[in-house]
Amino acid sequence: MIPKSHPRYESLILRKKIAEGVEKGIVHITGLIAHGRGEAFDYLLGEKTQSFASKAARAAAAFMRVAKKAVISVNGNAAMLAGKEIVKLGKETNAKIEVNLFHRSRERIEKIIRLLESYGGENILGMEGDARIDGLEHDRAICSYDGIYTADVVLVPLEDGDRCEALKKMGKIVLTVDLNPLSRTARMADVTIVDNITRAIPNIRKEYKKIRDAEKIIREWNNEKNLQQALDFICDRLRNLY
Secondary structure, three states, rough: OOOOOOOHHHHHHHHHHHHHHHHHHHOOOHHHHHHHHHHHHHHHHHHHOOOOHHHHHHHHHHHHHHHHEEEEEEEEHHHHHHHHHHHHHHHHHHHHHEEOOOOOHHHHHHHHHHHHHHOOOOOOOOOOOOOOOOOOOOHHHHEOOOOHOOOOEEEEOOOOOOHHHHHHHHEEEEEEOOOOOOOHHHHHOOEEEEOOOOHHHHHHHHHHHHHHOOEEEHOOOOOOHHHHHHHHHHHHHHHHHO
């Protein structure tokens, strides 16, 4: 039992969720490593949404607003940490949800789909495996034709760099949530939200409801500049700690 008085209570609760996800067969064991890496960067961000992350969430919402066919890609970590919010975002933006895994297994896809359905998700894609992402080898290239393969905008939180790059080469707009502003995913995506997924997804929902001129937001968006602001913030915070 983690006491609410603990100074890092929320972070420890998220860590516990990921561990439970491994026990339930929803999160792959390597997801623990990925979460730990993200947790370290979140600590550097002060474990709260900074201004550059809010701007990125607004840009992501704008791209989803103009999308003809938006798809939200979900892996085990994303499902455990923000599954309920992802389902809400899908419904509010009319985006499809697809379970897409690096370490793919039918059993784990089924478990993630059931989890998302328990949150109200409907018609969750992922089991079909009837298309492949161009330029990728092995099972991680497998996707749904009616989902990621034919989407124009794909939100891929907690994604790996190779897949992000491959989706870009297919001509898709890629939106991502990545606490590491130095990662290949962060640098390859059209919009990178440097924030914890538990805060980023609700922020996209909030911004989506407020948008009046999505085209203007998109025209003015500069992902490279926003990533630099994130790096500057981390560097300044480290300097000020000592």
